[in-house]
Every structure is written in structure tokens, then in C-alpha cells.
Amino acid sequence: MIRHATIALACVLAAAPCAPASEFRHVGDFILQSHFKVTDDKVTPIPIKAMVFRVHTDGMVIRVSAGGEDAVSTFEIYRSDGIGRQRSEGGALEVIPGVQATSRNNNVLRHLRMTAESLTITTFPGVSDQTIISHAVAVEPIDPPDDGGEPDEQPSSP
Numbered sequence: 001m002i003r004h005a006t007i008a009l010a011c012v013l014a015a016a017p018c019a020p021a022s023e024f025r026h027v028g029d030f031i032l033q034s035h036f037k038v039t040d041d042k043v044t045p046i047p048i049k050a051m052v053f054r055v056h057t058d059g060m061v062i063r064v065s066a067g068g069e070d071a072v073s074t075f076e077i078y079r080s081d082g083i084g085r086q087r088s089e090g091g092a093l094e095v096i097p098g099v100q101a102t103s104r105n106n107n108v109l110r111h112l113r114m115t116a117e118s119l120t121i122t123t124f125p126g127v128s129d130q131t132i133i134s135h136a137v138a139v140e141p142i143d144p145p146d147d148g149g150e151p152d153e154q155p156s157s158p
Helices: 003-013
Strands: 025-039 042-045 052-057 061-065 072-079 083-086 093-096 099-105 108-114 118-125 130-139
Touching: 025 118, 061 099, 061 108, 072 108
Parallel strands: none
Antiparallel strands: 025 042, 025 052, 025 130, 052 061, 061 072, 072 099, 083 093, 099 108, 108 118, 118 130
């Protein structure tokens, strides 16, 4: 589906980082589809505007930006050997390529789950009974990759 994101995600999943630790590369763009809070047994949708998350990694850290360089969240990868998911209720659990990462900042714990198809960020505020879940789906890159790589297709010469 999204070839660039799939290739980049496969690179992240390799045993050794694909780039030097200081070099971050673009691994995909994701558009926010749903945002809601969970309190006890109640799920409340939170109104959202279309927002694109740009994701970069160096193989050990994931950076998620939304709307510019000032709005960057950093997550430390703790698992890159796949993500379990259940396609249908009661169906078998399957493992698909993906990474999981966490972030703790100002007493807020956040968990990131990313595959080539989707990105989910779950936020657990330190002093609250609410959990916030943001789910985004992969889209074609909004701008050309900013990782210094070659574009997938070269324009033809006049």
C-alpha cells in the first residue's frame, strides 16, 4: 500500500540501526482519524481537525511531529519485533511488522504503536482517571522525504 513507509519500517525493524544514531530519516506520514478519551467504562469522542503526523527515526528513537518543528514528541523504541493484532473478534492473534515505543514527560506516560498501516498513541496522564487514544492511518508522504534519499520516481527531462 504505502511502499515508502513499508520499506522504511522494515529498515527500523532490522537488528541494527540503518543509520548513524544522530541521523533521523522519514518513515511515514499518518493522518489523524480518531481521538477519544476513556474514563472508567465510558468512551467519549474528542472533536478533531485533520492533522498529519510526520514520523522520523534513527532506529532507537521515534520522533513524531505535527504542524512544524516546534511540535515534536520523542519516543524510545522498546520493541521492534512486531505487533500482535486480532483481525476479528475471537479470531486468531497475528504478529505483523511494527514497533512500540514509550515516552515519559512531566508525569505523563505515552505509548506509541506503529505499523506501515497505522499509528496509535495512548496517553496516560499522571494524575487522572482518563486515558487519551489517538489513532492515525498511513498516507502517501505529504512532501518529498527529507531524509536525503532519492525520490521514488525521477521527473522526465524536457
